[in-house]
Amino acid sequence: MPHPSSSSKSPSQNAQLLHRIAAFIPVNPTHPAQVALRTYCLALCLSLGPSLVPFVISRRSEKTSRNALKRVLAREFGLKGFAFSVTLALGGGSFIRELWRILDDLDTETSDNPASAAAAKLKTWISALKLSSAQKTFLSNVISSSAGLFLLQAGRARSPSTPPSKDASASRTLDLTLLLLVRALDAGVQSFVARKSGSRRESDAAERPGHREALRTQIDSFVFWACSARIMWCFFYEPQRLPRSYVKWIHALAGLDVRLLEALRAIRAKEWSYLNGSPSQSHLLTTYARDLGHPAAWGDPAALPAYGGAQADKVWKQFGLTGRSGVGGLPCQMVHGEIGSSLGLEHSCTANAGLRGIKVLLEAIAIYLPVQFVPVLLSRPRALLEPRRVLESFLGALRSATFLTTFVTSYWYSVCITRSLVFARLFPFISHDFWDGPYGCVLAGCLVCGSSIWIENGRRRGEMALYVLPRAVRACLPDKWVRSGNAGVRLAERLTFVLSLSALLTAANHHPHTLRGLSRWGLRFIVKGPDVAFRKTNDNAPQKPLEKQHAIQPDLET
Known part of the structure; x- marks a missing residue:
């Protein structure tokens, strides 16, 4: 009979295995790899959780069979699934921004390498644009969110989960696009309120909340009143x-x-x-x-x-x-x-x-x-x-x-x-x-x-x-225009999605005080991470600089 230790790993072996796996995860919570990992986990919870509810609470049928479960898992874990598409859209910008930082810090004057020469030309050309840190972040997110949106829409177009209906010609990502637009506009309004109240920084806003909160409350109340009136009217007639x-x-x-x-x-x-x-x-x-x-x-x-x-x-x-x-x-x-x-x-x-x-x-x-x-x-x-x-x-x-x-x-x-x-x-x-x-x-x-x-x-x-x-x-958009599905509608939605998401991610990195509510919590978790990193290091052990630490601070450049 084999010894029990031969058929199972000891606690010390398990600890060593976990330590080796954790070694591949960067310590810095703002590292692009950690940003992508948090984004994927959060997006997967939001998409896979509701998809699995029928399999848990419903009786066995064709819709809850083993084959149906396999299709759901293949869809959600696939490259065109919601989780991967959102990770590319949100997390991809942090990788591009990191490459931009590396290019900014690259010393190309003493190297005769052709690659370095090309990098030097690119660096010179970008430097001539005189872009601020926030503008570089915005452009990085524009690239990643554009790729993520195309992947997301391609996956939604082939997804059999949504049955055909009279609204089938409308974009399946329209609700998400409008949600991002509203949150981005709100960030702009909060920035305007901060300027009107004389608080440009998050610390200033905390010191002088009275006027800012009063103005914000008035705007919020008016927005809710107007929106509820339109929604209720549409409930009765449209x-x-x-x-x-x-x-x-x-x-x-x-x-x-x-x-x-x-x-x-x-x-x-x-x-x-x-x-x-x-x-x-x-x-x-x-x-x-x-x-x-x-x-x-x-x-x-x-x-x-x-x-x-x-x-x-x-x-x-x-x-x-x-x-x-x-x-x-x-x-x-x-x-x-x-x-x-x-x-x-x-x-x-x-x-x-x-x-x-x-x-x-x-x-x-x-x-x-x-x-x-x-x-x-x-x-x-x-x-x-x-x-x-x-x-x-x-x-x-x-x-x-x-x-x-x-x-x-x-x-x-x-x-x-x-x-x-x-x-x-x-x-x-x-x-x-x-x-x-x-x-x-x-x-x-x-x-x-x-x-x-x-x-x-x-x-x-x-x-x-x-x-x-x-x-x-x-409810205010022309119904025929939304359902037409023509090139103009698709272009308008894609531009809105890309610009809104890029603006939100830029605000989360450089102007977090302009975000609030769920968007503030969600984007802060994605961009900066929770209060602790995914793994802790031994403070007594000597630390090697695995990567350059780029702490994200509010950028007040205009």
Whole structure:
């Protein structure tokens, strides 16, 4: 029988093997090899993790078979996979920049080598351009991000993971491009705010945060308000401009019947009208009225009053409907749906907004409590033993839940104020084709709900603004132009992707104070590494200069 040590390695042997492997990893966390390694690991987690979820939670089928798993692994680990493409785009620039540093430091005056002569000419030509350190970093990232984007788009074009749809002609990297554009623009805005507040350096910004934070908060709040208004309007009238998951989430919060949404879109298309009736779409709300237990005439546009005033009161008297004197249009009971019906309050606009708010508040607390406590539990679990920390986390969750509740409640109450409670009563001579149209109560609700962002704290306002901005930008782009897939669209997207990513990486290297939120954390991790390197060296042992240490400091050259 063989000795146990012959079939397994001893701890000392394993330690020696790990030490030999670690010897190939540079000590400097900003070394291009470490930058590429961190980028690849992070990108692989972001792409491979969601791809493996169906194999873990779903039952065995053709989509979760062994062959399907092999295809997923081959796609994600391949040269055209997301991880390798992103590594080339983000990490490749650090290798080019390192070669540029070597060229700058190269002594070519005393060498007669042809290669050195060529390097000397190249160095002379580059020196004549008088590029700053930040400009050299930017150009290096332009080259690497261009190569990475072409590889990424080639892999996405051949990927069978995305089923064909009506949006198949749109670029599959468009969402990522818009995300990078928004983050790059935000870095530019933060740089502008820093200059306006008189803080050019990160240390100066920390010393004088008052004016800068106030200006940043105002910009973030305005951006969120404008973006949420556009997104909500598109949800009602052009949902194809938004991601499907986003539409489903808004629909769950809104609690609207699909037939009511279709009627609103039909009003916009002039296919459903209080003035002209609706020969082809009249059934939309008549069936909805019967399902709610109301007369079918409540949903018939030909039977409903188009204007307010005395004529509307006669119609409501015939219907036996009270509480809507002086205004026409669809009865509020139809708009509110089943909310408050069990309490006999389906006619009350205040009860409708309040009950919807209570429902959203309970759901939002269930969402935001883990968001507040899980990071603390994972990073600083002892902090949960401090009552002050627990109270702060709970109040933070309650504040975020109140924001979401106010968002939904203010939307519904604005709709009712416009079409029933105030404006339709003040202007009864305006038809409800306008009040219930795209520029009436729906637009009023879209413009009001985003103002609830003032309830959130300043830091979360910024992250929420950056979260909704890419979706709002996509919703503002001409739909036909985006889906055309012509050369102009591809060129515009590629230029946007390359310039945005290059600007972000340059900011991470030279102006880190202009980044914030997820982009600051993610790019700092990639460019500068975590607080410790991937391996530690023995401080007592003599160190050999394996490579030149290039500490990345903020570059204030203009």
